[in-house]
Amino acid sequence: MVKLNAKTLHNEEYFYGHKACGGCGESLALRHAMKVLGPDTFAALPAGCMAAVSFIYPNMAFTTNAMITPFAATGAVASGMAAGLEALGIEGTQTIGIAGDGGTADIGFQALSGAIDRNDDIIYLATDNEAYMNTGIQKSGLTPYGTRTTTSPAGKNLPGSIRQKKNMFEIVAAHGISYAATASVGYLEDFLMKMAKAKAVKGTSYIHVFVPCPTGWGYPAQQTVSLAKAAVDSGLWYLAEYEAGEFKLNRNPKSFTPAADYLLAQSRFKHLTPEDISRIEAQRDAKWEIMRRKWLG
Amino acid sequence: MSGIRKFICGDDAVAEGVRLSRPHVISAYPITPQTIVVERLSEYVEEGSLKARYMHVESEHSAMSCAIGVSSVGARAFTATSSQGLLYMAETLPYASGARLPIVMMNANRSIATPWNIYGDQMDAMFLLNSGWIQYYVEDAQEALDMMIQGYRLAEDPEVMTPVMINVDGFVLTHTYELVEIPDQAGVDAFLPPLKMPLNSMSLEAPKSLSISAGNDTNMEFNMKQHLDMLAAGTRIQAVDKAYGQAFGRYYHGALEKIRTEDAEVILITAGTVTGTARVVVDRLRGEGKKVGLVKLRVLRPFPVEELTEALKGAEAVGVLDKNISFGYEGTIFTNVNSALMARAMTPKTMNFIGGIGGRDITKENLIEAYDKLFGAAAGQPLERVQYMNVRCDY
Structure with a gap:
């Protein structure tokens, strides 16, 4: 497989002219995902920012076939599109479902599980910005501990969200999926290669990409990529793959950058006390201890 | 073929x-x-x-x-x-x-x-x-x-x-x-x-x-x-x-079928299987000289206002059998039929017969009683507009 990077990636665009906020990490992920998948892509997007900013009649942001689906239905609609294309004998296409963290880990979870269970030939791209951004920054099942959202306020009694992120990557892998990976818009080449791998897979594949949101997280728009990198470098996000029944850590830092540097750069974490941050680091270390023990041959 | x-x-x-x-x-x-x-x-x-x-x-x-x-x-x-x-x-x-x-x-x-x-x-x-x-x-x-x-x-x-x-x-x-x-x-x-x-x-x-x-x-x-x-x-x-x-070789008369409606004084409207029972009842009552008719409503959307009001022309009383209740009002088909009649300035007496809820039987006797009530309404008897068929509680 040709190594995909700024030099080798073509200049065609299949997703542009949308109304996303400046610095939107999610639209950055979509743009690059579509560049890998190409013009013969059929995309299904449920309610969420990307649907809201891309299908505003009469201005359509996808140059390929694309549609808005019922919120809970990304996996099912994408499955149906792939099945319809196959039944009609239309070859050489790629079907993709693209949903946010809420659309994936909460309301769309069941339909995603059904699609993986059938091993339908689709890619499911989960774009994780850790809250319901389109509706105004409410807590989702992928909002991490200590996050201030509009439904998990931080105050005297609570530090914001009190639960850790659902472990979607491993939940998906537990289905015995053909291919699954985590990624970040901070490490675009890694993300591009994983998209290319998913495209080559016959059967269901799942990419969970971490996408900072300046509007929802409270940071200057130009820091999206550096924050996405910082999340990985501080160990609060990780780059991994699940393939042929095996987990693989793509990046195993010898040491982590301080979690506080990443967290306190965002207004959603500004309220965290040193104790809260220590707790987050302890959760991180426990997670990495398990990943390293189990996933590093 | x-x-x-x-x-x-x-x-x-x-x-x-x-x-x-x-x-x-x-x-x-x-x-x-x-x-x-x-x-x-x-x-x-x-x-x-x-x-x-x-x-x-x-x-x-x-x-x-x-x-x-x-x-x-x-x-x-x-x-x-x-x-x-x-x-x-x-x-x-x-x-x-x-x-x-x-x-x-x-x-x-x-x-x-x-x-x-x-x-x-x-x-x-x-x-x-x-x-x-x-x-x-x-x-x-x-x-x-x-x-x-x-x-x-x-x-x-x-x-x-x-x-x-x-x-x-x-x-x-x-x-x-x-x-x-x-x-x-x-x-x-x-x-x-x-x-x-x-x-x-x-x-x-x-x-x-x-x-x-x-x-x-x-x-x-x-x-x-x-x-x-x-x-x-x-x-x-x-x-x-x-x-x-x-x-x-099988034609279903479009959105609705008219069964002995031409000179009918009272007409019952049904949707679905109960129509089969109603056909038998209509034949029986016609045999007794009673001018009854039946409309089998096959399509509810789009609502066949023209066909329906044409079928009901001349009827003195129209009954609607609803196997549903719109809680707090009446049967849903009844509401739609009344609206159609109003749209054509037609003013037969109308009655709603709600039945069959949860699989409750609708018998020939129930339908004969419905036709009797429609004749009563046509004759000016003060009857409740919404009737419940074969029900075991007071109302």
Whole structure:
């Protein structure tokens, strides 16, 4: 497989002219995902920012076939599109479902599980910005501990969200999926290669990409990529793959950058006390201890 | 053109009709009393008598969502459901109709919880009258089979391009057996050509965005166009039925059938299987010299105002049998019929007979009593406008 990077990636665009906020990490992920998948892509997007900013009649942001689906239905609609294309004998296409963290880990979870269970030939791209951004920054099942959202306020009694992120990557892998990976818009080449791998897979594949949101997280728009990198470098996000029944850590830092540097750069974490941050680091270390023990041959 | 005859149940007949219609993909989730339909279809796929993909989805919400995906790329989709399943997929139905996707769905009419009940009434489909789907109600297994084929022809008509729901009364029809003529495949293929939806499906040649968003500057127009096309679909319902009659020898009189209404003083309106009982009652009462008539309402959306008011002309009293209650008001068909009468400045006495809820029997005696009450209303007797058939509590 040709190594995909700024030099080798073509200049065609299949997703542009949308109304996303400046610095939107999610639209950055979509743009690059579509560049890998190409013009013969059929995309299904449920309610969420990307649907809201891309299908505003009469201005359509996808140059390929694309549609808005019922919120809970990304996996099912994408499955149906792939099945319809196959039944009609239309070859050489790629079907993709693209949903946010809420659309994936909460309301769309069941339909995603059904699609993986059938091993339908689709890619499911989960774009994780850790809250319901389109509706105004409410807590989702992928909002991490200590996050201030509009439904998990931080105050005297609570530090914001009190639960850790659902472990979607491993939940998906537990289905015995053909291919699954985590990624970040901070490490675009890694993300591009994983998209290319998913495209080559016959059967269901799942990419969970971490996408900072300046509007929802409270940071200057130009820091999206550096924050996405910082999340990985501080160990609060990780780059991994699940393939042929095996987990693989793509990046195993010898040491982590301080979690506080990443967290306190965002207004959603500004309220965290040193104790809260220590707790987050302890959760991180426990997670990495398990990943390293189990996933590093 | 005639085919073979089989002694089968209503669900079997639906499955036969679907097989003849050659859907590309079936996505379905089991629910009583629809289950036999999806069991048969999966058997057809397994044995190869139906070349389709059978998708095992994890819910009704995904069943319809899959069908939306299938239809959006221009392939023929089928699903079937009932009751809570229909309500569970409810939010997806306007996605299908708004995107003008010609999906056909069989709904086995069943009671709505709670109290939990698996037997037939028509509460489920009434919830979805406003979903933008064409709604048929059938009387027997033969009509169920025939309407699957007609349903696709109508849904896929370029002037219609609207999904169709075929309602089949739970148990009373889904699980009862009758002799059904199965049309031959060549005849069906001639009647129902391969699906073409050049304007509203995705394609590699002309990529499209579907199910788009439209703000307050354009949204009303999208809804209006959908509404106007749905109204206009009324004429296509008649045309498709006539064409079917010419091809297969069975014609169902379009959106409604008039049974001995010409000189009728009182007319009862029914939808679904209870029509069969009412036919017997009408013949019996006519034998006694009573001028009674019956209207079998086959289509509730688009609502056949013209045909209905024409059929009711001259009647002194009109009764509407509703196997549903719109809680806090009356039977839903009754409301619609009264509105149609008002639109034509017609003023017969009208009465609502609510019955069959949760599978409660509606007997010939119940219908005779209904006709008696209609004669009473016509004669000026002060009767409650909404009557409840065969009910064991006071009201």
